[in-house]
Amino acid sequence: MITKLEMLIALAKERHFGRAAESLGITQPSLSAGIKQLEEQLGVKLVQRGSRFGGLTPEGQRALEMARGIVRDTRRLREEMRASRHGLAGQIRLAVIPTALTWASSLATRFNAAHPNVGFSIMSRSSTEVLDMIANLEADAGISYLDNEPLGRMAVQTLYRERYTLVCHQAHPLARRASVGWRDLTGLKLCLLSPDMQNRRIINRNFAEAGLVPEAMIESNSTVVLVSNVAAGEWVTILPTDLAGFLSAGHPLSVVPLEGGISAHSVGLIAPHQEPQTPLLGALFEAGLGLAER
Template sequence: MIDKLEMFLAVAKERHFGRAAESLGLTQPTLSAGIKQLEEQLGVLLIFRGSRFGGLTPEGQSALVWARRIVGDARQLRDEMRATRHGLSGQLRIAVIPTALTWAARISARFGAAHPNVGMTILSRTSVEILQMIDDLTVDAGISYLDNEPLGRVSTVRLYDERYMLVCAADSPLAGKDRIGWADLAGHRLCLLTSDMQNRRIINRNLIEAGVTPQATVESSSTVVLVAHVLEGGWITILPEDIAAFLTEGKPLRTIPLDGDGASHAVGLVAPWREPHTPVLEALLAEARRMANDR
């Protein structure tokens, strides 16, 4: 039944039979037959469908909760047995907010050195997408904000607190300042992350509290694009300290601390709440705790 539940989870996630089949490496008729067999085994209709996906039935919504739990338990059993026989191995999938990608690289490097048989896939996603992907079992963990929006029932390890920096060209009128207030940004041409990013919502709030209208002439989901616009001239951007230092190193740019940014915002590792965690995920959480302590 596990394989049929995996099919059901894929359809619930993709909301499209063709895309779900493709994600599993199956043909659509094979997927449809598997869902029909699962419905026959359970004795209920799980999915409204005619010529296309029509949503989950009420019974399908209840079954989705059980399917995630059962598939999660099955994966944990497999991972534990594999770890018992061969040590830690497999593939970890981690979704990360764009401003924390440098931290993801640090965790990957340290974890990989300790556990060379575990591969890692790192995806850049919004905080909302990360929680959904954890819930859907699409990823094993995430790196995201811990205290700015509801997380639900998850395990977390706090890694660092964000400190915001202005990034400007070395010849910018702002470049000679040691510190800058948010109110000083009024009238300057901003390029910022897109509004679906939690970092952008935090920046907007800080600007509004300083009496500045949070308007950006350029928006992007990529921090690289933001810094590239600053290099091209005329723009300034705002990034957390760590990613700002990484992206500006060796370039004719200045990073300047922003004063009066209110409460700091914690960023950390987020994992599905399970007791116990899989051996690989528990090792990842332990590595994150060591990194936090080292810092």
């Protein structure tokens, strides 16, 4: 039954029988047969079929919600039994917004030092994708904004508050300033994160508060791309303080604090709310508490 529920979850995510089968490492006929057997066991039609995947029926959507809970609880049971026999072991899949990747690295390093049999898979994703991956059981936890857009029913642990800096070349006219305001960025050659990133939406609101509309001629979902453009000459970008310092190290770049704007947003750990938490996630939140900005 658990295997068939995992098939339903994969099909709902991929919305395509072939891709869902590939994601599970099985053949498409095996997936189709598994879904049909699940429908027979439950006595309802779960999937609208035609020449291609046509979506879930209302019963299928309800089954999907319950399937996610059942599969999550089954994995938690296996993890707790393994931990009781062998201690903490396994792998944590962590989906992280791009601006928090340095914090994710610090958290993983800190955690692994205390629990050397636990590995990490760290994936850079937008805040929306972080939530989707957790919901689809593709990630065990995430690091994302806590107070900017709805999270749903999640356990949270604040890590830090995001503050912004201007990153520019050392030869740039603003490079030697002690600080700059958002209005000082008028007319500069901006490269910024792409609009699908929550960080960009926050930056846009800061510009709006200053009565400006940002015109970024270069956009990317990679902060490395942004800093590479800045290092090339006249471009400037806006990044959180911690990440700006890390990416600028060893390059002819200046990091200048940005003053004013809307209140800083909290960033932290998120995971599905459950009592008690799994041993791995409980230990992860404990590590996050020790790492949190004071």
